Amino acid sequence: MSLPTAYDVLDAAQVLKGIAHKTPVHTSRTLDARSNANVYLKCESFQRVGAFKFRGAYNAMSRLTFEEKKRGVITHSSGNHAQAVALVGSLLDIKTVIVMPADAPPIKLAATRGYGAEVVLYDPKERTREEISAELKEKHNYVLIPPYDHPHIIAGQGTAALELLTDYPDIEMLLVPCGGGGLLSGSALAAKHINPNCKVVGVEPEVANDATLSWRTGTLHTVKNPPTIADGTRTPSLGKLTFPLVRANVDDFANVTEAKIIEATKFLFERMKLVVEPSGALGVAALLSGWQAPSRVGVIISGGNLDPSVLC
Secondary structure, X not given: OOOOOHHHHHHHHHHHOOOOOOXXXXXXXXXXXXXXXXXXXXXHHHOHHHEOHHHHHXXXXXOOOHHHHHHOEEEEOOOHHHHHHHXXXXXXXOOEEEEEEOOOOHHHHHHHHHOOOEEEEEOOOOOOXXXXXXXXXXXXXXXXXXXXXXXXXXXXXXXXXXXXXXXXXXXXXXXXXXXOOHHHHHHXXXXXXXXXXXXEEEEEEXXXXXXXXXXXXXXXXXXXXXXXXXXXXXXXXXXXXXXXXXXXHOOEEEEEOHHHHHHXXXXXXXXXXXXXXXXXXXXXXXXXXXXXXXXXXXXXXXXXXXXXXXXX
């Protein structure tokens, strides 16, 4: 598969027009004061399924042929991509099978089943989700819709940043959470297209910093099942597409502690009345950690599917 470009993100925006929500941008004087910057939060927590993942799933699945749609699709995800594929399947009348870890957040498991998907649970300590997905794909002839390493997924995810930078083209830095790199890759493509001088920074937990190490060294690093509260970043590594895109278009990485991720999640809930899952709060965690920011900063709040037990 060829690497997507900014024009693929623009094309995805047309596909998603009237289907995906144009999510709001929130600000906070308190956050601005603590960051010494004007901070604009692109709240994908208000997207369909409560996360940016809907954008990529719809962009990819809506392009399937009639024959591919009849076969059904399979994917593997800890939660948000699972929900997105399940919802898109219900919208487009496509059978969906989702391989999910048994310890996935209950709220995400329930939502995925609620959208009508067949859920296959597995133990992450025994097998990988990729192995199980590959077996089921081969056995049933399903079409694989991967969570991040696919050109239409990457392009769809980039439309969130495209919306933000279109409305605020003078943003000087964009902070983007990074798991498998689909959102970060697409966001960088969009940001550089609109404002080539915008600095794009990926944000990872310190204990799950495989993308940071890969970006710095030029060699793909892997961190398996890292012990982070930010479950959306537990992907072991960047993909075959996202790795070169991150290397080419991302300007820097910030790594944040578990304590700062929790602080950011609490700050967004208590001060801004925003329900944000830990993975979605990574950009704010970087700002609260003292990350040096220019005067205008955009932050992608990637999702809001916060399990009540985690909130407590």
